[in-house]
Amino acid sequence: DAGVTQSPTHLIKTRGQQVTLRCSPKSGHDTVSWYQQALGQGPQFIFQYYEEEERQRGNFPDRFSGHQFPNYSSELNVNALLLGDSALYLCASTDSRSGANVLTFGAGSRLTVL
Amino acid sequence: AQSVTQLGSHVSVSEGALVLLRCNYSSSVPPYLFWYVQYPNQGLQLLLKYTSAATLVKGINGFEAEFKKSETSFHLTKPSAHMSDAAEYFCAVSDRNQFYFGTGTSLTVIP
Numbered sequence: 486d487a488g489v490t491q492s493p494t495h496l497i498k499t500r501g502q503q504v505t506l507r508c509s510p511k512s513g514h515d516t517v518s519w520y521q522q523a524l525g526q527g528p529q530f531i532f533q534y535y536e537e538e539e540r541q542r543g544n545f546p547d548r549f550s551g552h553q554f555p556n557y558s559s560e561l562n563v564n565a566l567l568l569g570d571s572a573l574y575l576c577a578s579t580d581s582r583s584g585a586n587v588l589t590f591g592a593g594s595r596l597t598v599l
Numbered sequence: 600a601q602s603v604t605q606l607g608s609h610v611s612v613s614e615g616a617l618v619l620l621r622c623n624y625s626s627s628v629p630p631y632l633f634w635y636v637q638y639p640n641q642g643l644q645l646l647l648k649y650t651s652a653a654t655l656v657k658g659i660n661g662f663e664a665e666f667k668k669s670e671t672s673f674h675l676t677k678p679s680a681h682m683s684d685a686a687e688y689f690c691a692v693s694d695r696n697q698f699y700f701g702t703g704t705s706l707t708v709i710p
Contacts, residue, residue, distance in 0.1 A: 489642070518698075527689050527700030528643070541696045575642055586631055586650070586693060590642035 487512060489591035491576050497597045498566050506561040506594045510578030516540075517559040518588065519551060522573040534559050535581060563596075571598045601626045603690045605701035613709045618662075618677040620704045622690030625671065630692045632673045634664055637687040637703075646688075649673060660684070680708045 490509045498504050510517050516535045520528035530543035534553035548564045557578075563570055573595050577588035606621040624630055631650055635643040647658025654666045660683075664675045673690060685708045690701045 520698075520700075525702075527691075527702050528698075530697045530699070533696055543697065577643075587633075587645055587648060588643075588698060590635075590644070592640070592642045 489514075489576055489578050489589055491574075491591035491594050493594055494592065495595045495597075497599060499599050500566055500568060502566050502598075503562065503564045504566060504596060506563075506574050506576075506596075508559045508561070508576030508578075508591060510557050510559070510576075511589045514578035514580045514589065515557050516579045516581045517553060517557065518577045518579070519559070519561045520575040520577065521545070522575055522593070524572070528575055531561070566598045568598050571596060601630070601692045601694055601699050603632075603692050603699060603701040605688075605690050605704050607704055608702065609705045609707070611707040611709060612680045614682055615679050618675070618680045618684065618706065620675040620688050620690075620706065622664075622673045622675065622701060623671050624673060624690075624692045626692055628694075631694075632664075632666065633691040633693065633698070634658065634662070634673075634675050635689045635691060635700075637689065639686075643689060646675070680706075682708050682710060684708055 518533040519531040522528045532542040533540045537553045550562045553559045573593040575593045576591045602625045604623045633648045634646040647656045649666045657663045662677045691698045
């Protein structure tokens with residue numbers, strides 16, 4: 486049973502560019518959340534997608550946007566990249582029907598902005 | 600607003616010694632509390648969770664945590680550290696849709 490898969494694992498961009506990160510949730514999960522983990526910090530909530538809609542959003546600017554597809558996979562887009570966007574971006578999935586409220590994380594996409 | 604505070608960004612213990620990682624939470628409602636572990640270049644893995652069923656929660660790899668409402672704490676313990684326990688540990692509280700993570704504690708195990 487595949488867990489949460491993310492791509493790419495590593496990428497390097499320059500300031501001002503745009504990036505798209507991808508996530509496939511664990512089989513049977515229908516809800517996807519994205520977190521940003523800066524070096525030496527805990528993960529910070531970006532937003533959550535359920536039924537192809539953004540259900541909740543953390544304190545991140547509009548440069549951060551996302552999408553969820555009918556197969557529950559998701560994308561995170563970041564526009565006009567800043568040096569401070571360098572971080573590990575984690576995708577996590579849950580099954581909204583289980584009531585377990587447990588996040589299953591992927592290994593992350595490490596973004597470096599030069 | 601919900602938050603967690605992890606006391607001690609770095610903890611070192613000898614192999615076989617007690618592991619104690621501290622976490623205090625702030626929550627306006629009965630909390631859902633979690634401990635996650637992160638190994639280098641990996642995502643976070645759930646160690647254990649508290650959902651009000653029992654105050655002492657047992658997790659994987661011999662870890663356990665005790666919920667103390669009077670102290671607003673949820674400290675993580677393991678009786679005997681193993682070299683494979685070296686990792687970053689995160690305490691988290693959730694409001695169902697959003698998790699709030701602490702800044703993490705890096706555990707070093709000395710042989």
